[in-house]
């Protein structure tokens with residue numbers, strides 16, 4: 001698919017994988033709607049992208065775990081962009097702990113962001129894609145959505161659920177010319193990985209956000225008649 005002058009909404013665009021993908025799409029001439037909670041991150045990214053690539057960039061500070069904020073943010077971004085051709089459901093949080101030790105509120109907030117946030121944003125953007133009879137939705141799941149591990153109950157449950165949501169939605173909308181893909185990266189060198197204690201050793205040897213952005217770009221560039229259902233992205237340098 002030719003990406004120039006397409007429109008994309010990216011959640012979690014302030015840092016990490018979302019930011020790297022925003023930069024990669026801007027280089028292709030895609031107009032962007034950016035979402036995260038921290039508006040300073042989004043403001044500086046907007047300045048960088050508009051100055052460097054001359055595309056339209058809008059941003060809204062919103063918490064994807066809050067349905068009201070999501071509805072307002074997505075509506076405003078679609079009005080400003082005029083359409084939404086691409087949705088990258090990327091915003092997410094990771095916290096690990098034994099099930100018996102985690103507070104219910106902490107467990108719930110991981111599900112509320114990673115699963116319910118993905119659902120809220122998709123629910124808000126999908127009617128426009130259905131009207132357009134065209135669109136691509138990419139959900140960032142994780143290897144943690146494919147196998148469980150001790151201390152991962154909340155995060156793994158949220159990412160297993162994102163894979164279930166992705167596959168079900170894919171079956172609902174593929175006849176409407178809408179592609180729905182889940183990517184399942186292993187550990188990526190981002191703040192999320194550092195804060196969750198996943199970054200060990202030499203960071204140059206880790207998979208980088210830009211590597212995931214390249215896979216996202218390649219996925220989007222496939223002809224609209226074809227899509228990747230689920231793709232893992234791993235490193236040749238496991239720590």
Ligand SMILES: NC(=O)c1ccc[n+]([C@@H]2O[C@H](COP(=O)([O-])OP(=O)(O)OC[C@H]3O[C@@H](n4cnc5c(N)ncnc54)[C@H](OP(=O)(O)O)[C@@H]3O)[C@@H](O)[C@H]2O)c1
Pocket residue numbers: 011012013014015016017018035036037038039041062063064065090091092093094113117140141142143184185186187188189190191192193198209
């Ligand atoms: N890094 C890894 O090893 C790895 C591996 C597999 C999958 N993933 C997945 O990849 C995605 C991106 O992760 P990352 O590693 O790039 O993380 P990151 O560097 O921490 O960036 C996460 C982004 O999401 C935003 N965000 C978090 N909670 C939000 C909320 N409630 N509402 C709106 N925005 C929110 C953050 O901004 P604010 O805090 O300003 O809101 C930030 O911009 C996540 O879904 C993660 O689970 C990561």
